[in-house]
Amino acid sequence: MPADVQKLVRMANQIATFFDTQPGDTQAAEVAAHLKSFWEPRMLQALYAHVDAGGAGLSPLVLQAVGRLREPV
Amino acid sequence: MKDFIIPGLDGAPAFSDRDYGTPERHSQKMVTLTIDGFEVSVPEGTSVMRASNTLGITIPKLCATDNMEAWGSCRLCAVEIEGRRGTPASCTTPVTPGMVVHTQTAKLQKLRKGVMELYISDHPLDCLTCAANGDCELQDMAGAVGLRDVRYEAPADGGFQNHFLRKDASGAPNPEWLPKDDSNPYFTYDPAKCIVCSRCVRACEEVQGTFALTIEGRGFDSRVSAGMAGDTFLSSDCVSCGACVQACPTATLQEKSVIELGTPDRKVVTTCAYCGVGCSFEAEMKGDTVVRMTPWKHGKANRGHSCVKGRFAWGYATHKDRILDPMIRESINDPWEVVTWDEAITFAATKLRGIQAKYGVRAIGGITSSRCTNEETFLVQKMIRSVFGNNNTDTCARVCHSPTGYGLGRAFGTSAGTQDFDSVEHTDVVIVIGANPTDGHPVFASRLKKRLRQGAKLIVIDPRRIDLVRSAHIEASHHLPLRPGTNVAVVTALAHVIVTEGLYNEAFIRERCDWDEFLHYAEFVSQGRHSPEAIALLTGVDPQELRAAARLFARGGNGAIYYGLGVTEHSQGSTTVMGIANLAMLTGNIGRPGVGVNPLRGQNNVQGSCDMGSFPHELPGYRHVSQDTTREIFEKLWGAVLDKEPGLRIPNMLDAAVEGTFKGLYVQGEDILQSDPDTKHVSAGLAAMECVIVQDLFLNETANYAHVFLPGSTFLEKDGTFTNAERRINRVRRVMMPKNGYADWEVTMLLANAMGAGWTYTHPSQVMDEIAATTPTFAGVSYEFLEEKGSVQWPCNELHPEGTPIMHVDGFVRGKGRFIVTEYVATEERTGPRFPLLLTTGRILSQYNVGAQTRRTDNVAWHAEDRLEIHPHDAEVRGIKEGDWVRLASRAGETSLRALITDRVSPGVVYTTFHHPDTQANVITTDFSDWATNCPEYKVTAVQVALTNGPSDWQVDYGRQADLSRRILPAAE
Ligand code: SF4
Ligand code: SF4
């Protein structure tokens, strides 16, 4: 995995790790909201591209969150 | 708009310079008495001297001054009180109801003359050539009491003793004469002029809290002495805060700048540009030359105190290294070419627009400065959002307090500290976590120490035994020396004890917080795995100490938490901030004086730069760029469409640069190459860009990679405001014209206009008006208002017309306070066989951050180089001795510096500062960062340390590259 993708994966997983510990059933939504609030579009695009390429290394919660983000509104 | 407004001299009585002689008392009970026939009521406990001053009647005095308790040694302030015998000292006599005082009678006149005659008989009469001429209380008092002759004269046989003649009349050396102590770079001590009033000693104890001075000897032999026998001021514990110099009524302790330049002729109130305490100063001027900076007694952050940086380290403003002309170059391998402002600005604007045409609108961005004013920061983010047309704006707060914004925002609803500094005067238990106030926030530390000496208790949570843990007359009740990176575990364990032992404040929680969230949180922290015993192995903290600390904080009265970068600069920085907020809510310590959650901000205007919308996802006032209503406010006023997607943060910009999608950067007053982690990554990112514009005072390290250099201006050269760590908006006032030709806000305006902005500001007050018009928390702020009030703490608007010293008084800004579960997650940065030690970083008093300014002042007398602190045990197994050169290596890189062996750090932990570019401590730090904000994890890096011969190859290469890139072509004739 290229270093830049590796870094995105790590950052995304870190966010998921935090929300994973939170109560309730909104974890995926929270991760999605966090990504949407703080990540610049090209970072999100790179993350999506990595998901499309198999999403190696991403935690399941990130995958769920990305799924939500990409749902057409 | 008037340029200079000098509160106090312009008449506002609240800002008068009068010295009331003794400190203010705050009793609710008033006492009425009569002084010279006038009736006056003052709070119980007030001295007769102060009461008299409130009437405008000045009683002669020498040993009293109103920032320290009375001493009663000079006897000059004698008064007569009806019904009392003798002539009591008015400074030490408290008022009583019905007292009748006379301050001027024949008897008093005679007595005072006698006292002055004695003083003057042992004082040189070289007033005309004395540095304090015109600024000497001894001189003033001689005049005030009508002293006309001195009857004591040195007899010819040399029998009469004095302290000021080198030789007596017979030519024999005077054994009582002592030479001047010139050792401190900023002030001198001339024992010949000392009247032994002990004001300096008391200032050092009561105001500064260092206890460096004593009076040695008795009677005629008494002397002021710094440190132990044989010490000079420089070798003693003195931290050069200047309080003693300020207190000295004579020329005994005198600023060297005054000795050189003479007394100032005007004063302008302004704000220190170093740290987040935001001390108010009077810049004392002669023409456009600063003679000295003295702390302003009406400054609400500092209450008349200062530290060595603000007080003395302003000489960088006129340092020869300052670059005053714009420069450009096509490639970073070329030497710089000096050009006109026009050429430089056109060059920069053309490059930036060219990049956007080629790589897209989002291929450029900018970095605002936490050292520049609010107005300047506001304009930079305005330029990026409305002229560049994207949200790629960030600030160095990214690398320090961004987790504070995120964490407190989620818990309480505002991204700022909850108290004012005065609050500490009401605190009973203080937790200091991940901060080293005596070095990082010295004036706040002095105020804290004062409270601790009055009996408040202290808990220190820090890997290192910082000075506060044990220093003169202060001892922490508990020091929890945790392993770097385990803050969350320790904070959660404190909560575990408070919850499982039933020490929480249920009434507060039920009223102010979300009860269901609390129940969930309580269940979480109560789990056995969060107990102090369970985490002891991980954190290295003694469980009994941790339990005792938790009990003390929960039960000890008003509890306040102060924290610094040791909390935020971690991969779980935001989580720790939330954990701290939890502790405050659990114990009900929010919403009144003496309590609260208080981030100690690093740079002078970190708070302001965050408030002003420096972050890529937030418009001014912490409103997300995706909010249509907020964008509309700005779009309407600015006549531009704003991007609704968040922009890149600094680390993301550098990543994008390395990938090739980010090509141009405008950096105002920051040195990201030196201050940001993983130097190699930063330099790779900068090197990949096509246009880097650096605006700064000096050719800083980042400028090695720049194509355009725009000279910046100092805080002495511009008008504006800074916002300190207590949300206090303080005025910065211009005392001299910008040596580079433009204030920084004007330079930004030049660039923006060259890119088509059409801005027409003529004064920063207009920018503040724009801020107030667009940002609800600033709605009531204007320069007129600040002139009147001196300063104000936001929110300042219709709801809080006078500002907000303490937040969340009747409820949290977000409604109910939120308890947030804080699970400890180990950082990925782990020690192992190759890198067995943990490096943590910090700062010291005399130097400031990357040191660009302080290194260009005489402050280098205290900190000429960065040293690596290492525990004796770790040093011994590596064969390292004090002062040896050692190689410090992490997986990111390596550097060399000299070792300092000390048990301040625990075994397994090493520590260094980052003030000197040669050290390049950030070559070592990694690119791990806070999960929520990408604030870099400076405070934990796994490293190895070994003996070496000198600077590393990287340092040598770096030095060579830096020298090359700093070449400047001789100006064309
Ligand atoms: S400069 Fe400050 S620390 Fe030094 S002796 Fe004076 S009061 Fe004490
Ligand atoms: S040095 Fe100044 S303040 Fe200190 S005792 Fe002497 S005269 Fe007083």
Ligand code: SF4
């Ligand atoms: S550096 Fe900080 S504490 Fe020192 S004078 Fe300036 S604002 Fe005050």
Ligand code: FES
């Ligand atoms: S001023 Fe009161 S005794 Fe000196």
